[in-house]
Amino acid sequence: MKVESVASTKQIERYNLDSRQLARIESVHRGFLYQHLYAVACLFRAASAGVTHIVVENDEDVELVLPDKRIYAQIKTRRSHLIFSDISGALSRFDAIRTEHKDGRRSGTAEFAIVSNSPPGPELSERLRSEAWPSDVPLFWPGKMPAAEQSLPAPWDDVSGGFAACRAAANTLPFSILAPETLVWKLAGRIMAAAAGIEPNANHTFVVHDLPALFEQLVIQLQDFPAPPLRYRPQDKEPPLVTTHRVRLVTGFSGAGKSSWVSQTALHTSDRLAYYDVADISGPALASAVARELAARLFGKTGGKLGEILLPGATGTEILFAIGRHLAESNLTATLVLDNAHRVPAADLVALIEVSPHLHFVLLAQPNTAVARIEATLGVQAEPLLGWTNETAAAEGSSLGCRGDYSAYERLLKLTGGLPLYTQNALKIAADNYDGEVDRLCAALEERTHIVETAQELILADVFDGYNDDERRAVAGLSLSDVPLNQSEASDVLKATFGLEKPAAAAAFRRLRLSGAIQIFGDDRFKVHDAMRPLGRGHLDVCGAEFVRKAQEAIRDLLMAALPRDHDRQRVFLLLRMFVALGNIKPLVEMATDEIFHELGYMDEISEYLHQVAASEEVPAEDRFWALDGLVFAHFKDGDNADIRNMLDRMDELVRQNDLGLSERLAVGMKRMIFAARAKDVATVKTTMNELSRLLPQTPQHLRVAKYNYAHALFELGMMDDCVTATLDLIVEYYDLLGLTLADVMGQNPDKIFPLLKGDHSHTDDLKHLADSLDLQAKAIKAMGNHPGLAHVHALKFYSMAHSLDSFVRVGQELVDDFVERHDYIGARDVIERNLMPTILGLKLAGRVIPIRSQYAVVLAYCGAFKEAEAEMARLLPYESGLGPRGRKELQDQRALIAELKLNPPPPQWQMPARLRDSMRRNQGEPQQP
Incomplete structure (x- = not known):
């Protein structure tokens, strides 16, 4: 022991x-x-x-x-x-x-x-x-x-x-x-x-x-427990050590932090505790070994009770029964922690637990077939430790001198499964060998080019080597997918990659589930555990490039087949990665020119590849043009003018040299007009407008797009009155196209507006363009020093209906600023807590997490919650060194604003006029205030 x-x-x-x-x-x-x-x-x-x-x-x-x-x-x-x-x-x-x-x-x-x-x-x-x-x-x-x-x-x-x-x-x-x-x-x-x-x-x-x-x-009592870590970092939703359940089973791979968790939580538990590592105890000797040491721990200092319990010739069962009796007489409880419980036969654990009705048990085990037997025999369900959160990993990385933003740490957690030992080890490697850059380490791990073997590979290698051939192939073939697949999809991947028949695949899935190598989601979906995927990918590479390509093609094909009925964001990300890995140019270029893919935040995944496509002479001119078009659109959305002029010139050159069509001429013309407007180049804007007017087909759809771009150019030129007029015409036209009136939208949530839309076809583009028009109008009105009314509120609704997530979050942040400007700090906080936070966390919009959380901290300060605001900014501090110059400055400005608000409080909270409040209460059937 x-x-x-x-x-x-x-x-x-x-x-x-x-x-x-x-x-x-x-x-x-x-x-x-x-x-x-x-x-x-x-x-x-x-x-x-x-x-x-x-x-x-x-x-x-x-x-x-x-x-x-x-x-x-x-x-x-x-x-x-x-x-x-x-x-x-x-x-x-x-x-x-x-x-x-x-x-x-x-x-x-x-x-x-x-x-x-x-x-x-x-x-x-x-x-x-x-x-x-x-x-x-x-x-x-x-x-x-x-x-x-x-x-x-x-x-x-x-x-x-x-x-x-x-x-x-x-x-x-x-x-x-x-x-x-x-x-x-x-x-x-x-x-x-x-x-x-x-x-x-x-x-x-x-x-x-x-x-x-x-x-x-x-x-x-505490000498028995493993040493608590010198700097313990809690896991996500980690359970307490003592609960009302008499028998519990806590599981995790080696490196999941089971011993650290139990030693740390033991410090804050008032129950009597004992810890035993049963790895080297034979099953039949378990009850006797545990009973005698437990008696000494619990009653060794309590008068003559120890002698009453350790009677000469008493068996382990009799000793445990006596311990239970004395605990009951003293109205005491005790919890026994058994580490490495998977190394003991389930029947012997049952025998130990059944004769100790007054004891609580916490069994620590690594996931394997023995755990499944323990679950079935004892009627308990395993509680897996969930690993570190992004914030915890960032705090650890910062303490080691690493740099990374929220996205970088999210990427690392996928590679390590978030398991504390593996994550900490990877961060130490990043600090020692990659100049502290978390993204560089992640790229090396993903590409299998890292030069230092990780603890994860060393520890889990023995587990992986213990699998049979079919199990190793299953882990390898599915290691490319970081999203759950159903059993039929997973079987198809293994059939296409290794020729593994479905019965053999199903048998491998069953065994891997028992060993914890795959995680179950819902009834029929599963994926390889993130901690095990690097070993599976390593095995796939060893099998050869032919097998890697077969697995990539199989995953691509099943995702494309499911895409029309399943728009799961993570699946689309995976599909994009398969396109890039396989060099599938056409679908990537088509996605780059689709507004919805920009709105869903996918461009970061493919922008580097689009640059390669645009620069390659081997790629058809039309594809190079649209790759550039997607990149320019992304730059416009980010407010980044860098390299736009050069890309527009290359697009013009491709049009001239290859006699490209009307769509290409209109696309480059519209973007050049906006770019010129940003530069306040009125002459170029007018010239481009005239050229586009001659080219533009006189269809309602083309005219609406042109009107919006003209209005956008007017805004960039500072002609706000004209911009407001132009967007108002567009808003009226889109309302009519959708079959809506202003009264249909006022005070209604999107789920109530959807049934009112005209016809039964998809209105995604029209809803998005209506939201764009409302957003642009709100900006123009604000630029003139006026309040935009409900324009941003309604834009938020229509962006939500169009699933335009990027714009939804951006406008939501602007709406928060609107509330703060009118001193409605409670309203601003409500927008973030009820709309923005659930969206970015639920959809894993990693790039938006830090800007919104820092804005939230400022709003908390406006609400007078300075302690919470400062705590939030403190939690963001580990990310600061990993941000770009603009991100770092934004975070520093927010921190300075909170300090300023603490010294010089803002104006008091806006109060709703009594007449308006009473009117709302009457509408809701509430009694009026006197």
Whole structure:
């Protein structure tokens, strides 16, 4: 049995309490973490202050009992100044307690204290100075604590300060094998249990004389656990260690962080715990080995109970039964963590668990066929650890000197499965061998050109080598897909690539599912686990280029067949990658000229390839032209004028030299007109307009597109009145084309507007162009210094209906700015929380995450939530070095604006006029305010 010690005190300096870890710990303590840490600080100084007992959550938050007096302390934590109403109830209780002591119903004298993390506000400060304030009730806050006070610790600004103070106190105790932070968290958990009246301190009281024994008990208990990481980073939605379920099964590949998770969560658990690594214990010996060591851990210091349990000749089963009986008699619970449970036969685990009805079990296991047997035999469902989030990986990368934006870290998480050990190892490789550039490492891993073998490859190689030939081929063939496929699709890929028949493929899928190599989504969809895909891709490369191409073609063909009925964003991304890998020029060029593909954010995936197509003399002139057209359109959308003139000249040259048709002439002419307008070149705009007028077919569709481009040119030239007039005509025309009226749209969500559209055909392009017209009109009106009314709101609706995600997010951000400008900060926050955040996270719009989150932080500041705003910006800081110059400046400007708002608050929140509010309430059937 493997037993490891926890971190030594020499490692304290490297301990880091990050924001996500703090939030997780605070959730365990249900908002009382500051108070619980304050009680811990009282425990540490109790003996030297002459305190005999410490009582928590009784008459007051903390009560210190001394031989001749009792101190009652009320603990307050506030984000702003303390006000009288915060403590008025405590003062009333103090009056009642004072009377109890005066009348002799309580022994000794009574002293009182209010301990706050924030200073008093002006009105409370005035009360403190008045003669009416009771002389025996001091108020303490950071920086205001008499040096002579020995019993009560000085208050701290926040939880982090409190933890640091408690850790420093714990460091003075003589436990060299136990990291002081470990003891602090365990004591905080014990305080939490006592506050709830849970054994062994059900009377809410800690006897100071017994504290050394308590400290030693915690030390002995935690020696069994693996050492907590020096800098633990929580996993996504990680589970608690102790729950109401008696038997749980937590799974993950080697490197998934199971041991780190269990050792870290053990610090914040008030239950009795024991940890055993059962890897080297034979099944029949399991009950006996576990029982004897568990008895020693739980009852080794409890009088004669150990002798009652370890009777001569007692079997493991009898010992476990006796442990359970004694736990029940003492109203105690205990949780036993069994590591490497997959190495023990399921039947032996069942035998152990069945004879221990008073014990809770947490089984840690690697996914394999044994886990499936454990699930079936014990009737439990495995809980996989989900790995690190993007934000956590970025924080780790930043600490190692790596640089990457949100997209770069998302790319890395796909390659490592987000498993902590693999992600951390990859980041160390990036820092040591790729100048800290996360994207460069990802490219090398994807192209199999990296020169340093990763921990992921080393650890999982043994797992992969244990598969049979069909299983390795299945992982290899499906490693190119990072999206779930159904069984029929996956079977087709393996048939086309390796000639693997469907029955053999199905058998391989079943075995791989049991081993955790494939992940199941819904009833019939699965994909190779992200952590295993690099090994599968490596095996596919070893099979040869012919097999790689067969797999790429098979995936391309099935995605193209499914595309008309399934527009899943991730599948389209995968299809684009297959087109690029196979050099399929035509569909890529067609996509590059389709507005909807720009709106869905796909251009980053193919822009580099389009540059190659445009520069290749071997590619037909028409394809080169449209590749350039797509690139120019993307530059226009991004507001980036770099290289546009050169690309327009190349497009003109292709038209002249190859006698291309009317569509090409109109396309380059429209874009040249907009480019000239941006440069304020009025003469070129007029000349181009005249040329286009002669070429333009007089069809309604062509005329509407031309009108919009003319209006856009007017906007770029600063002719805002003319732009507003032109867009108004277009908006009316599009409303009529769609069969809508303004009344149909006012106050309605897209799902209510859709049924009103004229005809039964798709209106995607018309909806998008109507939204474009509304957006352009709103910009022109704002440029004239006026409010655009509902133009942006309605544009947002139509972009949503057209699935124009990029424009939806952009206009949503502009709408947020509109709300802020009119001082409706609550409305701005609502737009981000209800519309923008769900969109970017749900659709994985990685490139938009940082701009929207930084804008959200600013809106929080406008709402007065400065702590939340600063915390959000702190979480974005690790990404800053990986952004381009424009992105970095935007983030820095947002941070500076938040600091400015904190010093100089904005105008007050806009209030809806009473008449309008009452009208809305009448429409909703609500009672009116007087």
